[in-house]
Amino acid sequence: MIKRILSRLLVLAVVLFGVTLLTFFYTSLSIVDAAQALAVRRFTRPTAEQVTQVRHELGLDQPLAKQYAAWLSKAVSGEFGNSYNTGKPIINELSASLQPTLKLASMALLFTALLSIPLGVWSASGKGGIADKSIYLFGIVCMSVPNYWIGFMLMLAFAVNIPLFSIMGADDLKDFILPALAVAIPTSAANIRVFRSSLLDGYNSDFVMYARARGISEIKIAGMVSRYALPPLVTLLGQSFGFTIAGSAMIEFVFSIPGIGSMLVTALGSRDTVTINACVLVIAVIFVAVNFLAEIINAVLDPKKHTKERVYDT
């Protein structure tokens, strides 16, 4: 197990290195000159010397590979430099923006699990019945609409017509309920189908049929089946957490949450390449870490997939 974890960590490090490499070189392809943009912000109508001076300050006159190496060596120790846009240390802006996004993603993850597990069980237990078909229809509808539209509808219903929640802001946990639901509803629609199908696979598996024939109680059998059915759901939940972090911009925009998605969009608008690189790296680290955690949970839940080679009769 430890060997497997170490080899997986090595692969993840390579993935992260690839992400930084791609992001850095893609942002460098931008037609907007970051030095020019910053010089305009600083001097309004900068001269050619002033632009050159800014370019030298930022290290943008160095070869691209050297710029990348310098950025990466600092980024590894959490030093991302100052934002071209605000002039403030990026690490401070990142930690401030990350907090609301993590709250949003965690709450969305909780709601996704709370919706997916009971509805998956209900759907599987009444296979082919009215409940199963209704849940299927609900899933299709929820998967077909974008999360920001669900966000607007929730806002209209529970902030405008029934004023239970505020329209904007991220001051306390209550402010995250509607945005988290907007993320969780379409995500859980897909998860319910996967969990239902894993549960049915579990109930139809031979060891469950024989357990029933041997006289094992239904409660114990439900426990057996849950362990069998949970791994695919854990993988999906891990991925959905990562996707919420990475794709939070739209929901953060709808609900005016000052998260990492909003920060990234602002940085993209102002061609703040160092902030873009920092945001992408942090999002990638979280994405990879959460999926790695899901993999470890699955290794514990599903020994069949992670077992060592079987021994044979001699």
Place this chain on the structure above:
Amino acid sequence: MLRTENVTKKYGQQTAVNGVSLEIKDNAVTVIVGESGSGKSTLARMLSLIEKPDSGRILLDDSNSDLISAKTDRRLIQLVMQDAASSLDPHQSARQVIDEPLKLLIKMEKVQRARRIEELCDMVKFPKEKLKNKVTELSGGQQKRLCIARALAAEPKYIIFDEAFSGLDVTLRRCILTMLKKLREKLETGFLIITHDLDTAMFMADRIYVMRSGNIIETLDRPKSFLDFKEDYSKELVRAAEYKRQALQI
């Protein structure tokens, strides 16, 4: 005694078991032998209450009510299947597999259970040092022994072995059958062996039922040799078994 009365099972238009009546005695080995598709496994599934017969009754001892409708304690009839791996919960260790019936069905105390697990390992010759291993880490033979230990742990009145010795190599099969034969002498459990292998049937049986196309066509009590079989189909099975033995010798 476990018995069936005119049991019939159909799948669509296909009749898998056609009005079969038979008896499985306590303290005896009953063997149902027949080719693939003869209906013997369907009969085993009905006897172990996995499937309901379309008509007829399955009765236990002197009771006059059907096993399923009487909600008989399923613990009394245990199963050992051909594919041991798929009948084991992949999340369990070997110890948990044997512990499960002791804890849930026999309701034994923890200390007694630990002792009983060791006894059962000795009985079926399962290596005790493998008790901590996950079932997926065991060999086919060890998984088979584990399934037998699990069935014995429930202290059943009957154990049904459905093609449980198919797919094992000759040496391992002989070893497990000899072990079972010795166990049978010690225990008061009735064994029902479903097999297509006539050698296994002759080696183990107190009574043999020959099945063909869903019907019992011949019944033999304590057969001494292959010459005891009288029906043409049974003789065909004997010839096939001899051919197989010769082929193995070549």
